[in-house]
Every structure is written in structure tokens, then in C-alpha cells.
Amino acid sequence: MSSEFPLPRFQASSSYSSARAQLPLGTADSPKKNHNDPDVAGRLLTEEELAERHQRSVKTIRNLRVKGGYVPFLKIGRHVRYRMEDILAYEAGCLRRSTSDFGGVNG
Numbered sequence: 001m002s003s004e005f006p007l008p009r010f011q012a013s014s015s016y017s018s019a020r021a022q023l024p025l026g027t028a029d030s031p032k033k034n035h036n037d038p039d040v041a042g043r044l045l046t047e048e049e050l051a052e053r054h055q056r057s058v059k060t061i062r063n064l065r066v067k068g069g070y071v072p073f074l075k076i077g078r079h080v081r082y083r084m085e086d087i088l089a090y091e092a093g094c095l096r097r098s099t100s101d102f103g104g105v106n107g
């Protein structure tokens with residue numbers, strides 16, 4: 001066991017290897033969510049996760065959803081979810097080359 005990583009605060013179950021349990025968050029094998037990982041293309045994000053990703057408040061995300069013109073969303077029962085592919089498409093539409101570039105649909 002290496003002393004360069006702090007010990008985890010939880011007791012690893014027998015299903016996890018002791019090496020994986022001792023990895024800090026943010027490493028390749030850690031359970032931390034990586035929103036830029038292409039493997040999560042089918043993932044659904046909550047409004048809290050989208051707010052964190054876009055550095056906005058949850059209230060702002062809710063207001064933009066009511067107003068329309070933001071990221072398309074799914075309503076599953078009483079839950080609101082955002083598809084990762086819709087988020088990535090919205091973000092791609094926000095890409096600009098200069099401050100005078102109005103862009104496409106999101107500009």
C-alpha cells in the first residue's frame with residue numbers, strides 16, 4: 001500500500017479490490033462522474049447536475065426550462081432529466097470563434 005494516497009473513509013466490500021478502494025477521486029478507475037466521457041452519451045442528468053455542469057443555479061435552469069430555448073428535457077413522471085446527447089448538442093451550438101460571432105440557433 002502506497003502512502004501517497006489518503007486512505008478512503010469507507011470500508012471496501014469484498015466485491016471491490018483493495019487497490020480500487022484506495023484510488024483518490026478523479027483517477028481513471030474511480031467512481032467519480034466524468035461528464036466529458038463519450039461512454040456516458042446515453043446518460044440522463046438531473047437539473048442539479050446540469051446546473052453544476054453549466055455553472056448556473058438550479059433556479060436558473062428551471063426558469064430557462066419554463067421559458068424554452070435551452071436544453072431539451074425529458075419529463076418522466078414528476079422527474080425532469082436531460083439527455084447527455086442534447087446537452088452536448090446545445091454546447092456545440094454555443095461554440096464561437098469570436099465575440100462578434102452570433103452562431104446558429106443558440107446565438
